[in-house]
Amino acid sequence: MLAMIQQTLAITAPVFAMLFLGVVLKRLQWIDDIFINTASSLVFKGTLPALLFLAIIKADLQAALQPALIGYFVLATVACFLLAWGWAIWRCPEMDRGIYTQGAFRGNNGIVGLALATSLYGDYGLSVGAVLGGVVILLYNSLSAVVLAVYSPNSKSDPWSLCKSILSNPLIIAVLAATPFAYWQIGLPTWLMTSAGYFAQMTLPLALICIGGTLTLASLRASGSIAISSSLMKMVWLPLLATLGAWWCGFRNADLGILFLYFASPTAAASYVMARAVNGNHQLAAAIIVITTLVAVVTVNLGLLLLQWAGWA
Secondary structure, three states, rough: HHHHHHHHHHHHHHHHHHHHHHHHHHHOOOHHHHHHHHHHHHHHHHHHHHHHHHHHOOOOOOOOOHHHHHHHHHHHHHHHHHHHHHHHHEEEEHHHHHHHHHHHHHHHHHHHHHHHHHHHHHHHHHHHHHHHHHHHHHHHHHHHHHHHHHHHHOOOOOOOHHHHHHOOHHHHHHHHHHHHHHHHOOOOOHHHHHHHHHHHHHHHHHHHHHHHHHHHHHHHHHHHHHHHHHHHHHHHHHHHHHHHHHHOOOOOHHHHHHHHHHHHEEOOOOOOHHHHHOOOOOOOHHHHHHHHHHHHHHHHHHHHHHHHHHHOO
């Protein structure tokens, strides 16, 4: 148990460090709102698409391909998305429903989920997690684009406008563009991969610094109960339902453990970037990321302990 807590902290602590750095830099006035707006736009339109593109083309989509596992994850994610959206309609002000829903279902699988799956299950966890991650990227960004477009003050919510919003999303474009390269194992020049890697590596530091620069005690208090409700949905209720559903469907051992880790990962930093891109309540998005990342140290370890105690993972 202690070793697992240390592993989780090793992954989440750097996230908190970058968030805190953003707070400090804003206090020192080394960054301002203009920088945060520009950097967030750069992440959304450039560095994050580059990161997703590289992640997809490096994944071997034909290895560790498990249709049942992927199929269940897709169905469970869509179900969690609909549950979160339904709850948001019932409990949230209309303007915050898109941010609430995205925060409640969109996990940080590319960092926390994959790292823990690899740490626990070695090469099997890495290969299955990477393939699952490719599906996750397309699914999360498509669903997020829909729910944010519906409630964005600058977007139309008719079917044609929603389709345009999804297909014009830089993250979706990056995933679709990378898929043929990954499927047919098409190589790119080494210099291009290296340069793209340098560019993509700016994503997480920039996104987290922007989130930290946005955070204030006033914004956290204002987010209050809505942020806590979305965080509980993300870290407790939806992982519980989805993992029990996976067990009921017959998944056991490493497969069940990997599914749990992907469902139980804290909210992804990309949710803040997308919220900012549509002029949504990015302060609420930032608060959800902070709360879920903090809570993950407890809930992820407790969930794994229960699965191992029951002999399921």
